[in-house]
Amino acid sequence: MMSFKSAVILLAGSLLLSNAAAFTPVSQRASSSWGVATRSTQGPLYAVDETDFEGIDLERLLGKNQLKRMAKRNAAKKASPAGSAIKLIIAGAPASGKGTQCEMIKENFGVVHLSTGDMLRAAVAAGTDVGKKAKEFMDSGKLVPDEVIIGVVKDRLNEDDCQKNGWLLDGFPRTPGQADALAEAGISADCFLFLNVPDDILVERVVGRRTDPETGKIYHMTFSPPEDEEVLARLEQRSDDTEEKVKVRLEQFHANVEAVKGFYTDISVEIDGSKSPNEVASAVSAGISSKVGN
Numbered sequence: 001m002m003s004f005k006s007a008v009i010l011l012a013g014s015l016l017l018s019n020a021a022a023f024t025p026v027s028q029r030a031s032s033s034w035g036v037a038t039r040s041t042q043g044p045l046y047a048v049d050e051t052d053f054e055g056i057d058l059e060r061l062l063g064k065n066q067l068k069r070m071a072k073r074n075a076a077k078k079a080s081p082a083g084s085a086i087k088l089i090i091a092g093a094p095a096s097g098k099g100t101q102c103e104m105i106k107e108n109f110g111v112v113h114l115s116t117g118d119m120l121r122a123a124v125a126a127g128t129d130v131g132k133k134a135k136e137f138m139d140s141g142k143l144v145p146d147e148v149i150i151g152v153v154k155d156r157l158n159e160d161d162c163q164k165n166g167w168l169l170d171g172f173p174r175t176p177g178q179a180d181a182l183a184e185a186g187i188s189a190d191c192f193l194f195l196n197v198p199d200d201i202l203v204e205r206v207v208g209r210r211t212d213p214e215t216g217k218i219y220h221m222t223f224s225p226p227e228d229e230e231v232l233a234r235l236e237q238r239s240d241d242t243e244e245k246v247k248v249r250l251e252q253f254h255a256n257v258e259a260v261k262g263f264y265t266d267i268s269v270e271i272d273g274s275k276s277p278n279e280v281a282s283a284v285s286a287g288i289s290s291k292v293g294n
Contacts, residue, residue: 085166086111086292087188091260092171092195093253094246095205096273097280101195102170104281109288111166114156116149123152130155150181157187176259183263191291192264193284194257195273199250206246210235267291 088111092098106113123131124138130151137144149172157167169189173179182188208221213236219226226232240246261268269287273280 085162085164086288087166087190088168088193088288089172089189089191089264090168090170090193090195091257092273093197093199093202093257094249095202095209096195096197097277098171098195100277101193101280101284102168104277105168105284105288108281108285109166109168111168112162113168113170114153114162114172115170116153116172119152119156120144120149123155128152128155146175146178146181149178150185153182154185154187173260173263175256176263179260179263189264189267191288192261192268193287194261194268194270195280196270197273199247201274202250203243203246206241207243209241210237212236 086109088105088109090098090102090105092101102113105111120131120134120138124135125131130148133148134144134152137148153169153172156162173182204222205220208223210219210221211217212219212226212231213234219231219235226235240249269284269291271280271283271287275283
């Protein structure tokens with residue numbers, strides 16, 4: 001796994017040319033055996049090594065918020081024993097194929113697949129302290145606040161199966177506030193997967209979906225229509241699977257996802273989700289392995 005300082009160095013190196021003024025000359029200093037260097041068009045050699053940040057304005061270079069996020073994740077990773085089970089987050093818009101990929105990730109890596117809805121229902125059923133708090137909001141028809149959701153998530157991730165097998169958070173965090181709260185709670189991931197699918201494809205996928213009310217099976221009128229005419233005749237469309245409503249959902253998704261991705265820059269893997277499920281699964285597996293070394 002990449003260290004906090006190494007991550008800073010890689011980010012610094014990528015921005016070095018446009019931020020050379022933030023660095024101090026090192027012509028009088030011995031050359032580092034591992035570092036990032038460039039030469040100013042009007043001055044001496046500038047270098048950054050992994051152990052000496054003197055004279056480097058990292059806040060100016062990377063941004064105060066980014067440094068805070070990296071520090072929080074670094075602290076959380078130090079609290080985890082070396083070689084511990086892998087920890088994953090997957091994000092994607094409605095109809096991005098996230099559900100299909102979660103099943104494949106679960107099968108290929110043996111992690112526990114977790115969604116906030118399932119975790120909330122389980123906590124309520126178990127009667128845990130945070131479950132009782134969540135139930136109060138749910139029974140009154142109110143949204144469960146982030147601090148309660150984070151408590152539910154933290155409790156679930158501390159259970160034996162997640163500690164032993166690792167976990168996959170499905171579609172959480174959804175907002176920058178939730179991402180920040182996760183970091184504050186000491187919860188870090190090894191890899192953040194983002195399924196990127198153009199909006200026009202997402203709309204087509206959603207609008208064409210139909211459900212068989214008798215079996216619960218989902219079909220698509222373009223990609224996977226039923227062969228049985230009787231089944232075709234009874235298919236139903238969800239009330240929110242219209243073009244107008246899905247565009248509203250996509251607007252809400254886009255309003256938050258870029259900010260959430262900013263919390264996981266150094267562990268992020270973006271996947272082309274417009275390809276076939278098997279192609280996407282191959283890219284997902286390669287992406288996870290590149291971050292966790294499996």
